[in-house]
Amino acid sequence: MFICLTWETSMSIEKEKLNRAIRNEKIYRGDAESFLLYVETIFKFKYKKKFRRTWWDELLAQALMDLLFGVNDRLLLEMPPRHGKTERGVRMLASYAQGIDEQIKIQYGTYGDTLSKLTSTETKEIMESSIFKEIFPTLDFSRKLNLNTHWLLKAGGGFLGTSVSGGATGMGAEIGIFDDLLKAIEGDSKAKRDEAYKYYVTSGLTRLEGRKAVLMIMQRLHPDDPAGRVIEKQGLVKDGGLWQKISLPAINNFKEFYDWIKGRHKLEKDNCTNEEKTLFEQIARTLTIVDTETYKQNNPNLKNHEYKKYEIKRNKVYYYQLAREAYLKLKMIEPTVIHYNEMKVIRPPLTPLDEEEYGLDYLVQQRTELGEIDFNKQYLQEVNIDRAGYFLEENITYVTDIELPDQYLYIIIDPAESEKKTSDDRAIGVYGKSVDESEVVRTILMDGRRGKWGTYDLVAEIINMMMKYPTARVFLEGAGGGITIKNVLNNQILIMNAKLQKEAKDQITASITVFPPDNTFQAKNKRIKLLTKPLESHTFQIYKFMDTDFKQQFIYGELLKFNPEKTTNTDNCIDTAGLSYSLPDVYPKRFLEKKEKTIRRHSQRKTKRSTWRGY
Structure with a gap:
């Protein structure tokens, strides 16, 4: 059976091949844009979905490429849970690194065996996909060792997935990737913090060779967690130390906004546009302040359902008033500037890392469910506030x-x-x-x-x-x-x-x-x-x-x-x-x-003395 292709179809195929070849050539360059293009390509052809670039992706990509190519050898990435830090820092970075350099050896570690096996397997699946083979056609796995958590490449590279509980043996590594060495629930346990840091030192640092590069990824849990310890012991580059740090809270200005809006006094109701009203309604849902005591005192003869009706009405008005004042304050807040080497990114107030998936409503809900202290640690990366404020x-x-x-x-x-x-x-x-x-x-x-x-x-x-x-x-x-x-x-x-x-x-x-x-x-x-x-x-x-x-x-x-x-x-x-x-x-x-016994003994002595004298 013969298939006859039209000239237009043939030209279209050739154009597609040319575009793919150009894309692959761009990916080989090894800079930030190349890495992001690689990520977008894997998402499109392997995951079958679009990769949404965020406002911070270029800065992070540059930092990861600097680590890969030896510009820096220590990088600390602080990010909240479920915001793509493992996707970018482990699965994408490790697979891209081995595609670019088939001789590179990578060790990956996390808090538990199950997570380590899952992430390692997903990384290997990327490297076994047809799109990866198209981009990096020469990469081939060695038959000597080809497991989901531990593999070698024919060119000499390799990958080992480990955990704090399992440790690491055997293979050295040019890049060590340590992703959340502590479970969130274990952050307050000194024993667990000691165990995680011991793993990092004995099973991580001692395995480094060649580049000797380290990427530590964490949602912060404690001032003394592994990230806190390496900063304390080795310092930040800006202070003359070893570590470059990129800290990306889930949202900026959230704490001052949240605390400020809760404590504002009642103002006169203000007119607002539909756009402002939508914002006010969103902000209003974060508040739970209800106070009808004065109203009850002034109206003692009303029935309970009338108090309740007043509560609802007053609550709604009060929310709009507070929201209006918050809206005006937000216009005066300066944007946050995130620096990395010569790069900087401007972050307007109340800008989530991922507006589409984890916007303001989601973060307010997490703040309510986790409580202020845990939310500030995991989502805002604020762990240096050691005092909860209950005891002064x-x-x-x-x-x-x-x-x-x-x-x-x-x-x-x-x-x-x-x-x-x-x-x-x-x-x-x-x-x-x-x-x-x-x-x-x-x-x-x-x-x-x-x-x-x-x-x-x-x-x-x-x-x-x-x-x-x-x-x-x-x-x-x-x-x-x-x-x-x-x-x-x-x-x-x-x-x-x-x-x-x-x-x-x-x-x-x-x-x-x-x-x-x-x-x-x-x-x-x-x-x-x-x-x-x-x-x-x-x-x-x-x-x-x-x-x-x-x-x-x-x-x-x-x-x-x-x-x-x-x-x-x-x-x-x-x-x-x-x-x-x-x-x-x-x-x-x-x-x-003591006083009563002294008086009693004194009284007894006085009585005996009186009797002896015959009084």
Whole structure:
């Protein structure tokens, strides 16, 4: 069967071939525009959809190409979740790099095996696609090793997908791509942060060769996450350090806009255009302020449904008023300028990274669901605001030796949720309790120790505290192997007492109480919130000369960061303080006890003396 092509059809085919050849030639150039053209081509022919270039894509593409071709060797990319950072920084960059240079070796790492396998497989599928083979026809996989997560190229290049939990062995790498080494839920865990950074150093940096380039991609989770650590240890290029940083919050000026609009006072209703009205309605949906108390006081005889009707009406008017004022303020805000080397991008106020997929409505919803702190971290890349604002540093007061009252002492132990050394800190707090002449309870944090201890190390720390504070009663939470810890503690006390007896020293005699854990919802946060009034009234104080490490962690690591809306296992130091207020057997030594006993003894002596004299 013969197919006869017209001259026009034949010319059209030849033109298409020529256009593809020109396109491929442009892709080979290896600059920012070439990379973006490659991405657009893969999207069109492999994904069967259009790649939407954003206002920031050219800047990011230039940074990625600078890393690939040795202009920079350290690049940190901060971006929110679901905004294409893995697509651009892993799948597209890795496949493009191996197409351009078939001898390049790449290591990719992320927080878990499942994600690592998925992303590695998707990268390989791109390289096996017909469009990729058309662009890079000489690239061929080696038969010696051709797995979805680990492959070699005949020309000598290769790819290895790894994870924090799995580690990396064998192959070296010229480029290490580390994409979200922490899960969002693990950002507040020091143990997990340590594990992620250890993986980066031992399984990542030690494998680098040749270019020795690193791309770290993160949604920020903590000041001490892997991104925070590399900045602290090695610094930014602009400050004379090693790392180039591109930080792309999901939206700019969002926090000042959000906070500002919530707190504005009521204004007179203003007329507006239809365009403005649409904007006002959108902004109004972000507000949840309803106040009818004054209206109720002025109209005490109205029925409930009439109050409700007023609420709805007032709410709508109030929203428009606030939105109008916000709209006027936005016109005065200066745009954000994003710099990379000699490049800069102007970002007008309230400009999302992806207006079509993740616009203002979506971000407001995420802000509501995640809460301010987590939203600011993951979406705005603001992790240096370490203080949640629930407890204030101005309410923390200290005492010295001369100010210490006559008090009962208690050793309170939070054994954490796991007996493994990789768990979060176990904490031992020592608290003094007293009541003054005005019947006000005073609590003093006297001492403390914390650490990722095993059972015997924890027991050794407890015994040291019991010897240091021999009159203190011991309270041990039953969670985290509390019963086992008590049994080991009792045995070790017997051994210690035998030594003390031999040395003619005072033995350990304090009581040890194991109390059951409270597993109700947010029980720990409720206990910690008991510190609120004592701190504000300065009846919870800290001994100035206590253990420095525990004091620093207690104040700056936990207390000032405490967020009652968040459930975390990292508040173990301040939890011991909360327990000092919630445990019924942790009671104060009363000021009047000593005074009453003195009066009673004096009265008895006086009575006996009177009787002896015969009066």
